[in-house]
Amino acid sequence: MSTQVDGSGVTVGALDLARGIEAVYGGRGDSRGLTGLLRSATVLCPLVDDEPLVAESGSIRWIYAFTDEAALARFAVARGAGDRPWDFARVEGHRLLDVAVPALGGPGGVAVNVGSPAPMPFPAMGTLGTLSSRAAVAR
Numbered sequence: 001m002s003t004q005v006d007g008s009g010v011t012v013g014a015l016d017l018a019r020g021i022e023a024v025y026g027g028r029g030d031s032r033g034l035t036g037l038l039r040s041a042t043v044l045c046p047l048v049d050d051e052p053l054v055a056e057s058g059s060i061r062w063i064y065a066f067t068d069e070a071a072l073a074r075f076a077v078a079r080g081a082g083d084r085p086w087d088f089a090r091v092e093g094h095r096l097l098d099v100a101v102p103a104l105g106g107p108g109g110v111a112v113n114v115g116s117p118a119p120m121p122f123p124a125m126g127t128l129g130t131l132s133s134r135a136a137v138a139r
Helices: 012-025 031-040 069-078 093-103
Strands: 042-048 054-057 060-065 088-092 108-112 120-123
Touching: 012 031, 012 042, 031 093, 031 120, 042 060, 042 069, 042 093, 060 093, 088 093, 093 108
Parallel strands: 060 108
Antiparallel strands: 042 088, 054 060, 108 120
């Protein structure tokens, strides 16, 4: 399967996801459709030792994913590591949700565009039950 890319190198699905997230933040979007947008997007996952970067908040593990290199760069700068290159993989969103999150071995999800003005957590519904607002990924 080929990945469609716009002129800036951003995958079309990731662009749709970023626009959907922005619409939700702007009060114009429907958050119920965001998971479908993530499933159809190809996102960037930073790598550590060839594995996706994962953070834990409380007892929930989050796989970091970004809609474009600019969002990943904002994350790197926020972590004080903006001066070094970051390895990343292009990963299909449905693979994150269907394979990577269950492989975490407990409650988990995907945290999209952390460090950006519009971050969005995608908790895996089968692993979390009800997610409190405190457990969501902080900006």
